[in-house]
Amino acid sequence: MNDADPLPIDTFLPYMRDVVRCEQSLRELNTMWRMIEASAKMNCPVEARSILPTMAATRAGFNRLEQELVTSLVREKVGNVLDEIGTKAQYVIDIVVRNLYERTADVGFLATDRELCAFVAGLQDDADAIRLRLRAYRSKYTVYDEIILLDTRGNVLVQIDEASPLEGSTDPLIAETLASDGYVETFRATDLRPLKKQALVYSRRMLHPDTGAPVGVLCLCFHFEEEMAGIFRAHRDAEERSNMLLLDGDNRVIASADELWIPVGATVPVNRNQSARLMVYGGREYLVRTYPAAGYQGYMGPPGWQGQVMIPVDVAFHGSATSALSTLDAGIADGLLSHARSFCPPLFEIMTAADTIRRVVWNGQVMTAGQRGELMKLKTILDQISETGMRSDELFSQSIRDLYETVLASSLRDSEFVSHLLVDLLDRNLYERSDDCRWWALTPELRHALAAGEVGDEAASRLTAILDYINRLYTVYTRIFVYDAEGRIVASTNGQEGGIPVAGTRIDDDTLSAVRALRSEQDYHVSPFRASPLYGGRPTYIYHAAIRAPGDDASVVGGIGIVFDSGPEFAAMLRGALADKPGMIGFFIDRGGRVIASTDPGRPAGSRLDIDPALLALPNGSSESRIVLHDGHYAIMGCTVSSGYREFKVSDGYRDDVIAVVFDLFGEVREHGVARREDALLQSGVNTGGIEYATFFVDGMLFAVPAASVVEALPASEVSTVSMGGRSERIGVIGLQRESGSRDFVWVFDLHHMMRGSPARIDGGSQVIVMRHDGHEIGVLVDDLHAVPEFQPEQIAPTPFASNADGLLVKQVIQANHGHTLVQALDVAQLFACLRDPTLPTVLNLTEVKRLTGDRYDPIPMEKAA
Structure with missing residues (x-):
């Protein structure tokens, strides 16, 4: 929440019934303090002379505290809602941009596929074979719902979507693509996808294999609606109190989690500066958070796209209560409260003010200790002060507890959501790796070279050039290598490791056996996350697919391995998700608690994280959050077990459960809390x-x-x-x-x-x-x-x-x-x-x-x- 904006307390109070009840109780106690002071002045003005200033100070302090307490409760609740919807809005656009970044690499690689280019250039005319090749690509990269090859005049040469047959296109993107050296990204209505109101198309020109002249255009049509539905399904709040949106640069809705509520095409108000101001849409007031793209690997996504979450103010503060405090050990709860200054500044101020009133009452009782006789009137006044002070203390304690619960509830939800996002990012990223290795294994040059027998120096150079081209497009790999049927590496990018040539070395027998046993081109093998000499002795995943002989034989003649650059890639995922949460540290771990990646320098990959065994056994897709002690600190921990993405880890036969764990630290553990x-x-x-x-x-x-x-x-x-x-x-x-x-x-x-x-x-x-x-x-x-x-x-x-x-x-x-x-x-x-x-x-x-x-x-x- 932008602290520079004055918070309109009266605007939000009608929607916070618990704060309204607190405010009413405060006013009743304020009236009681005034009555006690007036009674002292009337009934024992002389005897009360020494404590009247104290009583006046108490009443003044109470007036100030009443305003501060209500303001703090409202500010904290509004701030928590804005933070929560802001996190979701940011992740909507971040997930989309990361996904579309992969598409920019895909279209660049596929547009240079020699078989496709030869067909578009008219060097071969087997359209059915080309259609099968494109469908083989679609069966691996399932994020596309259409792939089209066109000539320079817009005539459709081949497409894979039989539900919307095309003869040709007059879309200006064809001319734009033919004139461009790179990819062209188009999102709008297009005659290339006549059954859709809008389509996201990645296009790139195709060149003649011999002359290099432009001969046609490749269009990869992203399954935008399906992808956005999956994001909304995974990350929208379970109660569906808010709506998640993707907006274009004109603040127009291009995807909505609930189109009956906010339809595609509607223009909505936006809030990019964290303002707590209510915004009106369709006659209803909303709290809104909007995030533009932060970019990924230099790619900013389609121009102007934004993530947004809107929640109606009348339901924004419902259903968020927790009983976190009641389940905590009293010592831990007191220890957390002792860090109130850094944990929650408004909470600290309320606690300090409540202590002031308790001290005033305590001092007033001390001042009249031992007095008898005529001074009993004053004793009666002090008894009233003590009783009212006790009621005030109880109200403050409950209010502090309510505010504390609000902060904890928000932090518990946030840590759980961040952990869920992390495993989603990981599975989405690794899904692409499984696609890449299987598709590149179909490269004709690789298949022919390995099927011909021993790979000589000239053939090895040609293969290395192909692999280098791929690796330049797909920078998430430190090495791409090809090996023969005996497991001997015959070509590799980054040809040396530790000064030793990679070519000529062998992959391990277990991996070779697994690759030989792959039944079809849809199957792949992933080495366990462990140290590898192909990654400098550091742990990583290596994705393998079998390379098969051309023709009907399809026997395994070797394989391709792609070495995922796990260190910086996993670190980027963790840092990206935790970027605006400086108190958090994050981990990827396996079912045994072994660290895959971490933002904690003291727990590098390969070390172990001490964690409750019950959390390691959570079902796939499950999340949990709790308050724990971590490394001598009080912390809120959230964790989520991966559940795969699309068919990856779901129906493709591959299993490798990863658990994302985040800790939000709130200060060092203090052994002795003050008795309540x-x-x-x-x-x-x-x-x-x-x-x-x-x-x-x-x-x-x-x-x-x-x-x-x-x-x-x-x-x-x-x-x-x-x-x-x-x-x-x-x-x-x-x-x-x-x-x-x-x-x-x-x-x-x-x-x-x-x-x-x-x-x-x-x-x-x-x-x-x-x-x-x-x-x-x-x-x-x-x-x-x-x-x-x-x-x-x-x-x-x-x-x-x-x-x-x-x-x-x-x-x-x-x-x-x-x-x-x-x-x-x-x-x-x-x-x-x-x-x-x-x-x-x-x-x-x-x-x-x-x-x-x-x-x-x-x-x-x-x-x-x-």
Whole structure:
């Protein structure tokens, strides 16, 4: 989504019922905050004097948060839909362009076929034999529905489609092709395909075998409608809420996944700049994404063609809910949330704002701890603040969860779709390789040379020249070679490997046996993906077809092998699909988890990917996505098992399952997540005669200090590092704003480091509790705040070590929740004794901080310094 465009929130809200419910709840709570503030001003203005500013700040913060939360929810949902339909729109055009690139090579090669050229030149007149040859080509390259040979005047010499017989054509493409040195690409109505409203034709002139003069035109007619139907069937959303389209340069529909909805020929609005603006077509409002061709191997496709997906706004936000969070381990869910800043910035801001309100309520409870008598009115106000704060917290937590689910659901769908696209690209590409080897095995020059017996130097040179010509047209191969019936290579492009001539070497016996056993010209053999001396010792696929003797004998006299340049070709597929997804890494693997190709330098081809065995056993064509841990990171993984393309791997007898796997990384795994507040709510006793404690979390456990010892809590993001030696637990200073307006600093110590021996992980929820004892103040870093409950004396018991507790920080435990929850009570006096340095003041001003550190005071907050 283009962030420069203001998002029209009110436009989208009517279509997001869950966000509307959230907004209504926020308004009700906002009203409650106003009533509490008004009640405090009316009923106990004097007693509430010290907390009224805090309440006002809370209400102001709530107003801001209400707007930010709704805006964030709407923006995230709209952004996810635009990203999802944008990915599909991009892949529609990318798949088409990659496919048509192969057609430009096909027409260039077939137009130079010596037998076809001789026929068009009038050097031989067996039309039936030529028709059989063209049908043999069509039986291998099944993407064509018609092949036509014409003379220079447009007379049809041979065609293969008997359903639409032609005598001739007056189409201008004939003259254009005869005048061109290359191929001509035509998409429109043409008399060459009279039964179609529009046809995609690749044409190239044919030259006289002896004189080189133009003698006719070859037309390859691409089965456009069938191909687009296959793309739409494979990649359209299962619920059919959106429509996938292919557009021309005038924004006119040339292919539609649902023609009853948006017909071919319609002109539609386009959105090439990721705008969130709604667009109207046929009286209905849509979110739209449009992508022009990015090109493939320098080929840009037919001029102006674009991929587009349109989804009506009234259904765009339905049916996308998931339960990803509920199925996750709590630690993993908390760990993912801890990366909210990079994972989802709006989510991070909401979490930070929710923490602010919790801290305000916690501080308000601390401020009035221990007050009795006339101040009970204020206690009642604080109880209302606490209850409303809890309701607010629950609403924020649920809203955060909803937003989190939205982000996860989109990422799960996206990773699964990308993996599906990858195996589709792979199967489509390798389908062409199976076609190529079978067709080139029919080359008459190859058949005659091998049938004649031993291939001499002159014949080998002629064969090498033919193979070089083919290899220049089809650059996806590093080598094309021909071998005789004994498996000896007699001709090869790139004639040396590692300084050693390829000609004269032999293919392996298993491959030779497999090629000899091929029953017909429709059959082929593929070597397993493994290291090959013909590919520099690197792993690849080599496609083989039998070369048969001319005539009725058709005995196998040798074979042709084409070495697929797997390294750069597979890498290009992976990079192309992941280009605009910088957090993703992609793999092609086999059923055993062995890597075929990877964007991860640490897992090259031939290594193994550790993956759930259940995913390796998924049925062909199946996809799955899930949240996993990968290489010490939280990640969303999507995988899809190949299912073939057209007849390739479907009905041609070849089986080689490939699994595409993508990982979308969301940050490093964090071992200790903060315990969830809702999982540790305390039940306090009656509200008289007890002691109020301020409770908080450290390393997932609850601790407490007497509320009377607490000054306030501040966000850990306000801690500033101080470049000064000393004990490792001292991590910096934090500023305090006094009522007089002055600003003092206190030292901050890492409580986790003191008790566990390792530094705490500081995130958006981390807090600093400022404590006071015997006239001194210090700050302690904790993971999160909890509450300020009151406990009765009978709930407080000494620890088993209390009789010999000198030096221990925890000498008492509090039995909460009827004894089911134990809270460790810190001894504040002992804490100060451990932390206070007699040589340093506990409260400093800025001048003293600079003096103590020799002007090495660093005012950068720890969170940013990290």
